[in-house]
Amino acid sequence: MTAMTIPAGMPQYDDKPRFDVERVRADFPILGREVNGHPLVYLDSGNTSQKPRQVIDAVARYYAEHNANVARSVHTLGTESTEAYEGARAKVAAFINAPSVDEVVFTKNATESLNLVAHAFGPHARDPRFRLGPGDEIVISEMEHHSNIVPWQLLCERTGATLRWFGLTESGRLDESNLDELVNERTKIVSIVHMSNVLGTVNATARITARVREVGALLMLDCSQSVPHLPMDVVDYDVDFIAFTGHKMLAPTGIGVLWGRGELLNAMPPFLGGGSMIETVKMTGSTFAPAPARFEAGTPPIAQAVGLGAAIDYLNAVGMDAVAWHDKELTAYALDALDTVPGLRIYGPKVPVGRGATISFTLDRIHPHDVGQVLDSLGVQVRVGHHCAKPICDRFSVPALTRASFYLYTTTDEVDALVRGLDQVRKVFA
Structure with missing residues (x-):
């Protein structure tokens, strides 16, 4: 049915397992907004992903x-x-x-x-x-x-x-x-x-x-x-x-x-x-x-x-191999960056092998809900709580965790913003 073809503007990529993340981000209208006076840093894709205009347009055109x-x-x-x-x-x-x-x-x-x-x-x-x-x-x-x-x-x-x-x-x-x-x-x-x-x-x-x-x-x-x-x-x-x-x-x-x-x-x-x-x-x-x-x-x-x-x-236009490669590089970068934050403990594999682009952690004796509120004031969106997986928290004897989760539109600059935000959290609760 020709009326329901792929929306115009679908990205095209070569066979290399990499892509230009800025080209991808341009397709996501929400990533251009501000939160609390700061550029949006969306690090909660494990909860729900953002939607490119091609998807938004397809749904709107259907209706x-x-x-x-x-x-x-x-x-x-x-x-x-x-x-x-x-x-x-x-x-x-x-x-x-x-x-x-x-x-x-x-x-x-x-x-x-x-x-x-x-x-x-x-x-x-x-x-x-x-x-x-x-x-x-x-x-x-x-x-x-x-x-x-x-x-x-x-x-x-x-x-x-x-x-x-x-x-x-x-x-x-x-x-x-x-x-x-x-x-x-x-x-x-x-x-x-x-x-x-x-x-x-x-x-x-x-x-x-x-x-x-x-x-x-x-x-x-x-x-x-x-x-x-x-x-x-x-x-x-x-x-x-x-x-x-x-x-x-x-x-x-x-x-x-x-x-x-x-x-x-x-x-x-x-x-x-x-x-x-x-x-x-x-x-x-x-x-x-x-x-x-x-x-x-x-x-x-x-x-x-x-x-x-x-x-x-x-x-498919981006390529799932490219998505996986981007995740791996970004996760490696984030694991190294978060390792520089004093008092931060990561739960889960510490290396980007056999793991995905989701990192959960605790920070000193600061409750994750406090971490999340300070980060939100800086425009950084993370998930806090037990993440509908309470037995994991019980296994590691923690009441809750802070989780940053990435996707194909996430950048290393956003990981840096998270690290800066965590430094600010530590100052607030020093």
Whole structure:
């Protein structure tokens, strides 16, 4: 559909794994504003990313020219809207190298994607791979976001299954020393984060995958932090499910993705009942559409999906290898720069190897909320708190952390602004 082509002005880059960050920044209108009389320094991309004008324009143009519901109209606007929505699904499938576009399910966020998979398990599941009860086990890690902890806890409460987890080393990496004991013949699914939203750790999954396959369990990765920053190939990773969210990868809020192997998705029961997810409905019972439709009841997030498609176009134009390289260089710079701040302790890997562009830290005996308030007064936006990953704080015996997280539009000048701001924090609380 020619009316829904990529917005004009999409950046073009050569094959080198580098790019001009100032050219990228020019595409993000919000980065030109001031906060509290200072230039905005946005270091909270792990929470949500900013949006380039190409994404903003794509969403606005959809509403202005093509707005209609999908999969239920024969008129022109309905056809255009459906083509745009399904076109976004195809872009997601290509972005993660999904074997089939029908393996891409749109949700409202990664949390819903994780809950959707947890919902498939139970004592009465038709497929034995999803049958769960007393004596069965689910394995996660101490590194998880709450969205990859609470759904499994609730599932265990409902079924009598047991929840187990990988611990963390002092350096902020998964403790795999008891892998063979932890993942065993009772394990039904292992669901772990690919990149920690707090520690920045990128988990090497090969040994875990091999053990999961050996015992016949399923494997899920929470890729909310990794898909925006690293090339992703679901075939190469040999996983069964991944979950991620659009708003951390330049797209609007309200759109997430569950990818799953097709035969597994079609063995799972629906998550929500309603329109568009059925084959037939009679008063005596209903039958359900194959994936992905069976998991997309009701009116889906159409404009948000269009925005996600435009975000993927943008990231493809930049190149995910270039994004990953920029992250690595910037993280190395930031680790060195933060090491110069007296009294600052970094939690997570101290080297830019096997870690992403997220750095969490404490500063002397200054509470992170005080750190965040002083930095905000200087225009520096960071996240403070437990980052929806309270077990990490418990593991390291801290009530909260300050987190700086970077993306393709972050500069070394902004890292320098953070360091200057932290010096100001220390002076205020001296």
